[in-house]
Amino acid sequence: xxxxxxxxxxxxxxxxxxxxxxxxxxxxxxxxxxxxxxxxxxxxxxxxxxxxxxxxxxxxxxxxxxxxxxxxxxxxxxxxxxxxxxxxxxxxxxxxxxxxxxxxxxxxxxxxxxxxxxxxxxxxxxxxxxxxxxxxxxxxxxxxxxxxxxxxxxxxxxxxxxxxxxxxxxxxxxxxxxxxxxxxxxxxxxxxxxxxxxxxxxxxxxxxxxxxxxxxxxxxxxxxxxxxxxxxxxxxxxxxxxxxxxxxxxxxxxxxxxxxxxxxxxxxxxxxxxxxxxxxxxxxxxxxxxxxxxx
Numbered sequence: 372x373x374x375x376x377x378x379x380x381x382x383x384x385x386x387x388x389x390x391x392x393x394x395x396x397x398x399x400x401x402x403x404x405x406x407x408x409x410x411x412x413x414x415x416x417x418x419x420x421x422x423x424x425x426x427x428x429x430x431x432x433x434x435x436x437x438x439x440x441x442x443x444x445x446x447x448x449x450x451x452x453x454x455x456x457x458x459x460x461x462x463x464x465x466x467x468x469x470x471x472x473x474x475x476x477x478x479x480x481x482x483x484x485x486x487x488x489x490x491x492x493x494x495x496x497x498x499x500x501x502x503x504x505x506x507x508x509x510x511x512x513x514x515x516x517x518x519x520x521x522x523x524x525x526x527x528x529x530x531x532x533x534x535x536x537x538x539x540x541x542x543x544x545x546x547x548x549x550x551x552x553x554x555x556x557x558x559x560x561x562x563x564x565x566x567x568x569x570x571x572x573x574x575x576x577x578x579x580x581x582x583x584x585x586x587x588x589x590x591x592x593x594x595x596x597x598x599x600x601x602x603x604x605x606x607x608x609x610x611x612x613x614x615x616x617x618x619x620x621x622x623x624x625x626x627x628x629x630x631x632x633x634x635x636x637x638x639x640x641x642x643x644x645x646x647x648x649x650x651x652x653x654x655x656x657x658x659x660x661x662x663x664x665x666x
């Protein structure tokens with residue numbers, strides 16, 4: 372590919388991993404600027420090779436960029452774009468890694484000029500640990516990376532973003548904005564709320580907490596692993612995708628309520644059916660997706 376200039380704003384786990392993957396794949400054919408508020412993060416990003424140049428200055432970071440990745444928490448994406456807009460060159464492409472899309476697009480469509488394009492993106496990958504120190508060039512390999520095409524961006528802009536995303540080893544899939552937010556709620560957002568709830572349940576166990584900690588083996592740790600994720604990021608996600616998350620949490624609450632009733636009534640068959648159906652569905656999901664999204 373011809374020389375491409377990329378800016379990454381927010382060089383944490385996701386932004387840093389994108390930088391590492393792009394530089395690993397394209398070497399000097401892509402030049403990467405990194406912008407972050409923390410000097411330590413910038414120093415580590417340069418040392419690890421996630422970016423070529425690190426800066427705190429908006430203009431320096433984006434003025435020559437062909438593609439700008441925004442990898443900040445969701446509620447910071449639009450304010451950040453407002454700050455960098457004056458420095459973007461005509462034809463620049465904005466893409467993000469935010470976990471919600473409708474919230475962002477509804478605001479961006481009102482402020483973006485016709486010669487600046489937005490290609491919404493969302494890598495379905497992460498770790499329980501955050502920050503540049505946790506970044507990994509293989510983080511997205513064989514994982515789903517959603518590209519939303521209904522933001523009015525020309526095909527050339529979409530192709531440019533996809534070319535860079537392909538360098539991460541991710542499997543690109545497309546869907547519309549509304550469907551993305553509904554699906555992300557079921558697959559990602561509500562499970563994070565539930566994992567945090569289980570940890571809160573443990574924390575509320577009062578006099579039994581020490582005994583509970585002694586019993587907290589692999590099952591509890593596996594189920595609650597994602598509760599160690601970045602709290603700032605997840606607060607933003609809940610605020611920016613409320614309708615879908617509330618709807619799915621209400622559904623989850625109804626499912627739990629039904630189980631409570633069956634346990635109270637001693638209805639073993641219903642309880643068995645509940646666990647068996649869940650096992651069958653999960654096993655089928657793993658069989659169907661392992662060869663696509665996991666090693």
